[in-house]
Amino acid sequence: MPAPLIEMRGISKRFGAVVANEAVDLSVAPGEILGLLGENGAGKTTLMNVLFGAYAPDAGEILVQGRPVTINSSADALAAGIGMVHQHFHLAPRLSVLENLLIGIPGKSGRIDRAGGLARLAEIGRQHGLTLDPGLPVSALSIGEQQRLEIVKALFRGARLLILDEPTAVLAPTEVDGLFSALRSMAAQGLGIIFISHKLNEVRALTHRCVVLRHGRVTGRVDAPASTTSSEMAQLMCGHEIVPPARGPSTPGAAVLTLDGISTSRHSGMALRDVSLFVRAGEILGIAGVSGNGQRALAEVISGVLAPDVGRMTIAGKVVSRFSPCEVQALGLGRIPEDRMTTGLVTNLPLADSMVLPRIGTAAFSRNGLLRPDAIRAFAEAQIKAYDIRCPGPMTRAGALSGGNLQKALLARELAFDPKVLVVSQPTRGLDIGAARFVHEKFLDMRARGCGIVVIGEDLEELLMFCDRITVMYEGRIVGTLDSADATIARLGLMMTGAEGHS
Amino acid sequence: MSVVLEQIFQVGFLAAIIRIATPLAFATLGEMFSERAGVLNLGIEGIMLLSAMTGFTATSLSGSLWLGVLAAVLTGALMGAVHALFTVALGLSQHVCGIGVTLFSSGLAYFLYRLIFGQQSVPPSIKSFETLPIPVLSDIPVLGPAVFNQFSLVYMAMAAVPLAAFVLYRTPWGLSVRMVGENPRAADSAGVGVIATRFQAVVLGGALMGLAGAFLSMVQFNAFTFGLVSGRGWVAIALVVFGRWDPWRSAGAALLFAFVDALQLRMQASGLGHIPYEAFLMLPFIFTIVAMAVMSRNAIAPSALLKPFRREER
Ligand SMILES: Nc1ncnc2c1ncn2[C@@H]1O[C@H](COP(=O)(O)OP(=O)(O)O)[C@@H](O)[C@H]1O
Numbered sequence: 001m002p003a004p005l006i007e008m009r010g011i012s013k014r015f016g017a018v019v020a021n022e023a024v025d026l027s028v029a030p031g032e033i034l035g036l037l038g039e040n041g042a043g044k045t046t047l048m049n050v051l052f053g054a055y056a057p058d059a060g061e062i063l064v065q066g067r068p069v070t071i072n073s074s075a076d077a078l079a080a081g082i083g084m085v086h087q088h089f090h091l092a093p094r095l096s097v098l099e100n101l102l103i104g105i106p107g108k109s110g111r112i113d114r115a116g117g118l119a120r121l122a123e124i125g126r127q128h129g130l131t132l133d134p135g136l137p138v139s140a141l142s143i144g145e146q147q148r149l150e151i152v153k154a155l156f157r158g159a160r161l162l163i164l165d166e167p168t169a170v171l172a173p174t175e176v177d178g179l180f181s182a183l184r185s186m187a188a189q190g191l192g193i194i195f196i197s198h199k200l201n202e203v204r205a206l207t208h209r210c211v212v213l214r215h216g217r218v219t220g221r222v223d224a225p226a227s228t229t230s231s232e233m234a235q236l237m238c239g240h241e242i243v244p245p246a247r248g249p250s251t252p253g254a255a256v257l258t259l260d261g262i263s264t265s266r267h268s269g270m271a272l273r274d275v276s277l278f279v280r281a282g283e284i285l286g287i288a289g290v291s292g293n294g295q296r297a298l299a300e301v302i303s304g305v306l307a308p309d310v311g312r313m314t315i316a317g318k319v320v321s322r323f324s325p326c327e328v329q330a331l332g333l334g335r336i337p338e339d340r341m342t343t344g345l346v347t348n349l350p351l352a353d354s355m356v357l358p359r360i361g362t363a364a365f366s367r368n369g370l371l372r373p374d375a376i377r378a379f380a381e382a383q384i385k386a387y388d389i390r391c392p393g394p395m396t397r398a399g400a401l402s403g404g405n406l407q408k409a410l411l412a413r414e415l416a417f418d419p420k421v422l423v424v425s426q427p428t429r430g431l432d433i434g435a436a437r438f439v440h441e442k443f444l445d446m447r448a449r450g451c452g453i454v455v456i457g458e459d460l461e462e463l464l465m466f467c468d469r470i471t472v473m474y475e476g477r478i479v480g481t482l483d484s485a486d487a488t489i490a491r492l493g494l495m496m497t498g499a500e501g502h503s
Numbered sequence: 504m505s506v507v508l509e510q511i512f513q514v515g516f517l518a519a520i521i522r523i524a525t526p527l528a529f530a531t532l533g534e535m536f537s538e539r540a541g542v543l544n545l546g547i548e549g550i551m552l553l554s555a556m557t558g559f560t561a562t563s564l565s566g567s568l569w570l571g572v573l574a575a576v577l578t579g580a581l582m583g584a585v586h587a588l589f590t591v592a593l594g595l596s597q598h599v600c601g602i603g604v605t606l607f608s609s610g611l612a613y614f615l616y617r618l619i620f621g622q623q624s625v626p627p628s629i630k631s632f633e634t635l636p637i638p639v640l641s642d643i644p645v646l647g648p649a650v651f652n653q654f655s656l657v658y659m660a661m662a663a664v665p666l667a668a669f670v671l672y673r674t675p676w677g678l679s680v681r682m683v684g685e686n687p688r689a690a691d692s693a694g695v696g697v698i699a700t701r702f703q704a705v706v707l708g709g710a711l712m713g714l715a716g717a718f719l720s721m722v723q724f725n726a727f728t729f730g731l732v733s734g735r736g737w738v739a740i741a742l743v744v745f746g747r748w749d750p751w752r753s754a755g756a757a758l759l760f761a762f763v764d765a766l767q768l769r770m771q772a773s774g775l776g777h778i779p780y781e782a783f784l785m786l787p788f789i790f791t792i793v794a795m796a797v798m799s800r801n802a803i804a805p806s807a808l809l810k811p812f813r814r815e816e817r
């Protein structure tokens with residue numbers, strides 16, 4: 001085994017009372033892909049931010065090729081050959097690809113070295129299959145392309161170690177394959193890679209070795225991920241065994257949500273074309289499809305945010321006439337949007353306020369036009385307890401919560417009012433197994449209590465696990481609907497390319 | 504009516520536009536650099552006044568005009584540094600600190616002026632810059648005398664616009680300025696010092712505001728009065744938006760404003776005496792408001808404007 005490229009020894013980092021990392025040891029050899037595993041909040045991002053110079057560790061040392069180094073800033077890390085692709089990209093959307101690439105690079109005779117940048121960009125593109133149009137503004141790139149730009153940025157700066165923080169959380173399945181082949185090609189050339197994910201099948205397919213974190217400490221090391229089972233790894237991550245939720249037989253009742261010939265036009269993404277579907281009480285309907293095929297418009301129509309041009313929608317037997325979020329909510333709809341931070345909660349307000357926002361005008365939370373702060377607080381406190389939302393208290397800024405806890409807060413908010421229909425987009429995106437299980441169990445709970453649930457998602461395995469029926473969307477149309485008993489990943493995958501299925 | 508029009512568009516009209524536009528151009532470019540880096544500088548009005556005072560004083564005491572310009576530039580840079588200290592290094596509210604800088608600088612300007620010159624019945628004045636005709640070019644009919652027979656500070660403003668565009672768009676430092684104004688985290692993770700870059704941009708902006716002040720007291724009025732700046736700083740802030748944070752467009756905005764201002768001056772002096780002169784005085788500001796309303800609709804401010812940068816914050 002070659003000498004380690006980098007080594008972290010005894011790293012500890014606290015944020016106030018929160019212990020994010022405690023005596024963590026970790027090393028990466030050249031050509032090695034190291035998996036860093038752990039639930040949300042385990043301290044993976046913090047550890048990597050320490051390595052990248054964004055946070056100063058409280059204790060511990062970092063060695064690069066055997067020599068101790070002090071990394072006080074990203075500039076130090078880059079100089080030491082460490083590059084990082086953050087979970088939330090560090091790009092300026094309005095500047096061009098080339099400008100984002102050349103930021104911080106010394107110029108040539110006082111000017112930005114455009115020619116040199118273009119040449120290096122082309123070379124990196126050829127080496128690892130990471131091609132990009134240098135002239136486009138970053139806002140015109142897809143998420144996958146933005147990620148590619150982040151990787152190219154790191155390589156451009158001569159990174160010999162590349163850190164990727166949950167890179168696959170934002171990618172469609174096809175994009176994941178492209179990323180993996182690029183990463184393998186880099187490793188083959190002697191780069192070290194740290195790959196963070198909590199999708200165990202990905203970790204098993206890609207990495208050579210794994211380190212597992214829990215509550216900031218290393219709780220396990222896996223030397224042969226490919227021959228270790230997912231449940232063994234899950235146990236290291238959570239500290240206990242994870243059992244898939246049991247799904248009882250479905251006994252659907254009357255339709256609680258129907259869409260009839262819905263078409264939309266005014267929408268920034270893909271519009272809907274003649275969409276008809278129904279969900280019955282006590283049933284979970286999955287909406288599968290590669291993202292960007294009308295799922296967002298569908299979620300917005302059902303939530304009353306977007307009014308269709310033609311078509312009819314009913315909730316619990318009543319026709320939706322005005323398409324406003326208030327109206328559909330009053331009819332019994334609950335929604336959990338795709339983007340928790342922007343359309344889910346108000347990140348700068350206390351958690352308690354965000355949790356009552358959709359129902360702020362109801363008698364439960366306001367009287368005579370004035371808020372009832374005690375009632376709001378009490379409600380939030382009760383939900384925090386019931387859902388085990390990890391936060392200092394109801395007055396915490398909502399934006400400070402981790403993804404899993406945000407999702408729990410949203411679930412708590414919607415489920416507290418017994419919706420007849422629940423629309424959820426990407427329910428477990430970015431969540432670890434434990435948190436995802438929790439969400440699944442809640443859905444099955446609601447199903448047993450007679451709620452109709454629409455789940456919009458990309459992860460077919462997940463959909464197959466708990467949906468009763470799965471509808472596939474392609475280019476704003478419905479391709480077909482399968483009973484989950486008849487559905488297989490292969491069949492759904494084919495339908496997702498637009499090939500007709502059978503309903 | 505044609506008599507009126509003739510009077511308005513007489514020979515010196517073009518020259519007047521350029522002269523009015525010069526301090527606005529300096530101030531607008533200064534504010535633009537600051538805002539491009541993510542820092543709103545509401546101290547501009549006060550910085551211009553204080554610089555006008557120090558420039559005037561230095562010239563009046565030393566007899567050297569260029570020493571006065573230097574004093575004004577240094578004053579502007581220093582006050583820019585004060586603003587940057589509070590807003591960039593300490594991350595305090597840019598609105599509050601900017602207004603504080605304006606109030607403090609204005610007060611200081613009054614105080615120092617009184618201290619140095621006392622209460623005089625005839626306000627002191629200096630011998631102003633003289634025009635510097637550029638050979639050959641100044642012989643071009645109409646354009647020549649108006650554009651190429653100007654003060655050296657006017658030529659500096661003309662050169663400052665392409666220079667600012669070059670620095671902003673073509674140099675690594677300019678790219679860093681734009682990046683820290685759009686996404687400081689991205690700049691930070693690329694190894695660019697966010698605090699340092701912002702500091703530099705705000706100081707450079709202050710220096711340009713100082714030049715604007717110097718022009719007012721040393722070229723335009725040859726004297727220092729307390730109403731010297733009279734809202735030109737605030738106008739510059741609007742012109743930055745109007746110019747969409749771009750040096751060329753900002754300079755164009757300054758020229759347009761100067762055109763309206765020169766026009767209303769001529770209208771005041773012309774035969775339209777039955778209209779109160781205050782009505783004409785309002786014209787440039789009405790223009791500013793309308794232009795802002797029309798143009799700022801699709802103007803997008805630098806994304807990180809007003810947002811302080813702290814590293815360990817999520
Ligand atoms: N900047 C910060 N300020 C305060 N607490 C933080 C900060 N960053 C992370 N934490 C806390 O540290 C812990 C580890 O977080 P993180 O490293 O983001 O976990 P992971 O990436 O494994 O999900 C969490 O409890 C989180 O709330």
Ligand SMILES: [Mg+2]
Nearest residue numbers: 044045087165
């Ligand atoms: Mg993380």
